[in-house]
Amino acid sequence: MSSTTNSPTHHTSTIGAIGAPSRRNTELALLVFAVVIPVFAYANVGLAINGEVPAGLLGYGVGLGLLAGIGHLAVRKFAPYADPLMLPLATLLNGLGLVAIWRLDQSKRLQQSSQYVEAAPRQLLYSALGVALLVAVLIFLKDHRVLQRYTYISMAAALVLLVLPLVPGLGADVFGAKIWIKIPGLGTVQPGEFAKIALAVFFAGYLMVKRDALALASRRFLGLYLPRGRDLGPILVVWAISILILIFETDLGTSLLFFGMFIIMLYVATERTSWIVFGLLMSATGAVGVASFQPHIQTRVQAWLDPMREYQLSRQGVFGHTEQVMQALWAFGSGGTLGTGLGQGNSDLIGFAANSDFILATFGEELGLAGVMAILLVYGLIVERGVRTALAARDPFGKLLAIGLSGSFALQVFVVAGGVMGLIPLTGMTLPFVAYGGSSVIANWALIGILLRISDTARRPAPAPAPNPDAEMTQVVRP
Amino acid sequence: MSELTLTVMRLGFLAVLWLFVIVAVQVIRSDLFGTRVTQRGSRREAGRQQQAAARQAAAPPQQRGQQGGGRQRRNAPTKLVVSEGTLTGTTVALQGQTITLGRAHDSTIVLDDDYASSRHARIYPDRDGQWIVEDLGSTNGTYLDRSRLTTPTPVPLGAPIRIGKTVIELRK
Numbered sequence: 198m199s200s201t202t203n204s205p206t207h208h209t210s211t212i213g214a215i216g217a218p219s220r221r222n223t224e225l226a227l228l229v230f231a232v233v234i235p236v237f238a239y240a241n242v243g244l245a246i247n248g249e250v251p252a253g254l255l256g257y258g259v260g261l262g263l264l265a266g267i268g269h270l271a272v273r274k275f276a277p278y279a280d281p282l283m284l285p286l287a288t289l290l291n292g293l294g295l296v297a298i299w300r301l302d303q304s305k306r307l308q309q310s311s312q313y314v315e316a317a318p319r320q321l322l323y324s325a326l327g328v329a330l331l332v333a334v335l336i337f338l339k340d341h342r343v344l345q346r347y348t349y350i351s352m353a354a355a356l357v358l359l360v361l362p363l364v365p366g367l368g369a370d371v372f373g374a375k376i377w378i379k380i381p382g383l384g385t386v387q388p389g390e391f392a393k394i395a396l397a398v399f400f401a402g403y404l405m406v407k408r409d410a411l412a413l414a415s416r417r418f419l420g421l422y423l424p425r426g427r428d429l430g431p432i433l434v435v436w437a438i439s440i441l442i443l444i445f446e447t448d449l450g451t452s453l454l455f456f457g458m459f460i461i462m463l464y465v466a467t468e469r470t471s472w473i474v475f476g477l478l479m480s481a482t483g484a485v486g487v488a489s490f491q492p493h494i495q496t497r498v499q500a501w502l503d504p505m506r507e508y509q510l511s512r513q514g515v516f517g518h519t520e521q522v523m524q525a526l527w528a529f530g531s532g533g534t535l536g537t538g539l540g541q542g543n544s545d546l547i548g549f550a551a552n553s554d555f556i557l558a559t560f561g562e563e564l565g566l567a568g569v570m571a572i573l574l575v576y577g578l579i580v581e582r583g584v585r586t587a588l589a590a591r592d593p594f595g596k597l598l599a600i601g602l603s604g605s606f607a608l609q610v611f612v613v614a615g616g617v618m619g620l621i622p623l624t625g626m627t628l629p630f631v632a633y634g635g636s637s638v639i640a641n642w643a644l645i646g647i648l649l650r651i652s653d654t655a656r657r658p659a660p661a662p663a664p665n666p667d668a669e670m671t672q673v674v675r676p
Numbered sequence: 677m678s679e680l681t682l683t684v685m686r687l688g689f690l691a692v693l694w695l696f697v698i699v700a701v702q703v704i705r706s707d708l709f710g711t712r713v714t715q716r717g718s719r720r721e722a723g724r725q726q727q728a729a730a731r732q733a734a735a736p737p738q739q740r741g742q743q744g745g746g747r748q749r750r751n752a753p754t755k756l757v758v759s760e761g762t763l764t765g766t767t768v769a770l771q772g773q774t775i776t777l778g779r780a781h782d783s784t785i786v787l788d789d790d791y792a793s794s795r796h797a798r799i800y801p802d803r804d805g806q807w808i809v810e811d812l813g814s815t816n817g818t819y820l821d822r823s824r825l826t827t828p829t830p831v832p833l834g835a836p837i838r839i840g841k842t843v844i845e846l847r848k
């Protein structure tokens with residue numbers, strides 16, 4: 198550019214950002230919409246089950262509206278240029294989740310169960326905690342690059358969080374998977390959900406420094422770039438840890454999430470397809486290898502391969518089999534294209550995990566294919582906004598962090614939805630924002646908070662250049 | 677509750693849910709700002725098309741920014757745009773100064789064009805603020821629309837000024 202024009206008084210430009218509007222009012226309008234939809238759903242459930250508008254309608258509507266409003270005000274104040282879509286999309290999912298949980302609370306069958314607790318008020322409380330954490334992230338995390346300083350601390354934190362459920366006396370074995378810890382007086386916490394964020398920070402900080410070595414030092418073989426042996430170190434370590442999780446915590450989901458996130462970030466950092474090939478091969482080998490001797494995972498795989506047989510065995514009272522997978526499939530089937538209508542399905546037959554792991558089956562039955570597609574699209578839009586944030590981010594750390602967070606979010610949705618729909622073996626993960634569970638809701642609101650912060654930095658218009666006092670003095674000497 | 681009401685609610689809810697998704701996608705669509713990128717150099721055709729698109733997207737903010745100056749007449753051009761040639765996409769804001777064109781290094785727009793002379797032409801405002809183009813005795817000539825310039829000539833908005841392979845226009 199400088200070679201084409203050279204008079205100081207002329208303003209020339211070929212590339213310049215078009216000023217980004219802050220879009221806060223768009224966000225507000227969408228938020229109102231995102232609160233109205235769950236209120237509509239809530240009224241619909243009440244009308245279908247009891248024939249009247251439920252008494253708690255105002256309470257839930259105001260509650261959700263308050264959460265959305267507080268989130269919006271915090272974004273307006275502390276991240277004015279943040280992405281306008283993430284908050285409304287997350288609010289919609291959280292609201293729909295609340296409605297589905299409340300709807301399952303109303304089920305007579307589940308009320309007779311010994312494990313019955315009214316879950317919806319608790320979930321609303323968890324959502325409030327989640328939004329509080331979002332606000333805290335926006336207030337205290339002024340710049341996401343600060344997180345870069347804590348690269349190795351977050352690695353240590355993530356490892357501790359992942360190992361905690363294995364500590365005797367602290368861990369709780371819930372239905373075969375050891376991914377919870379018990380805190381007396383507080384209930385159970387799923388530390389893996391928080392480890393997800395810490396790991397994304399670690400991977401982003403680590404790969405930012407090492408990506409050149411990983412990308413450039415390689416040989417070409419059969420169209421693939423083979424990394425040098427010593428560069429394979431990190432991926433082998435991460436792989437080994439994910440396999441250890443699989444063996445000791447018997448949770449395929451956490452292991453897949455952990456390893457998958459690393460592969461995604463490695464691919465984005467180095468632009469080498471070979472990492473994806475390696476990653477898929479390694480995770481497939483690992484999963485098959487562990488499944489050959491781990492009984493809990495074997496059950497899961499069998500329930501995936503032949504859910505009908507599992508269902509019959511479970512009906513006959515054989516221990517260690519589950520009828521839930523088949524019931525979830527029936528729920529999807531009886532929902533059809535347009536669903537049975539909210540409150541009019543029988544997804545409560547799934548039993549104890551109907552409002553957590555299997556909550557998508559409730560949507561599948563009552564909203565049908567059309568509803569599930571819309572919900573999956575909403576997830577897709579959140580991920581799209583995350584990836585878009587990564588593209589817009591100017592610093593490599595922010596790029597990698599945004600990709601890691603949205604990638605893990607996408608993987609989690611895939612693992613849960615795929616498990617419930619019978620595409621992959623079922624794992625004990627929760628559908629973000631929708632499923633009942635405090636850790637998941639709180640951690641995912643924090644995740645959205647970090648993404649909002651990165652997108653605020655990325656979309657903020659560059660400050661106007663300071664006027665140069667020397668500019669007027671410069672004389673062009675003409676030859 | 678009657679069947680009909682419930683059916684209407686069921687379908688209505690799905691419609692509302694999809695409406696939300698569609699509105700969200702619309703927001704994304706309207707959010708596709710970014711950079712006014714203009715391709716220069718070898719891929720001229722592609723560059724021109726992109727530039728046309730970028731021009732449409734970029735026009736409103738550009739106008740807003742430029743009319744802040746105020747003193748110019750309503751129909752006066754505010755910028756000079758290179759629309760063809762190796763410099764495609766270069767813009768120069770018109771602020772009452774003389775713009776020189778040519779291969780000489782001190783020209784306002786240094787033409788990288790084999791058919792251009794080192795001092796090829798200049799574009800300047802006369803006393804009324806009308807922009808005039810004048811050929812500075814170039815070898816291959818300066819063309820306004822299709823006629824070769826012999827005298828200083830007023831430049832209408834959007835009329836192509838051709839120098840070798842480079843085309844320049846004045847725009848609002």
